[in-house]
Amino acid sequence: MLLNLLRPKTTVSAHCDLPCGVYDPAQARIEAESVKAICEKYAANEDPEFRARAILIKEQRSQLVKEHLWVLWTDYFKPPHFEKYPQLHQLFNEATKLAGAAGTKGSMDTKAAEDLLAKIAEIDKIFWETKQG
16 A cells, blocks of 8 residues: 555656756856866967966866766767767767867867867757757
């Protein structure tokens, strides 16, 4: 009797861990924009203390980009998305590498930050297409 009272009456399902609205590529984009701005400010400033702080903050922001992308990749996108968008795994792989040691985390190259933003824009486009369906 007690088990019957505690048993859920309604079964629900969602394609993500929490109701939609929790996930958004904008978080990764904002951090990537910060990375790009830091690279530009670094290039325009010769002060060694400023440059050291810029490198540290840029590395932290690059790590945040990777973390935001990983959450989307592993928690939001599901097998039906990867079937419909077969390039999605490759996009995430390339984007996280661009935010990593071989990309913005490991260099002050503004071009790497621009490339990262372009990959995030591709992911963002697919993300919003999945939200329509």
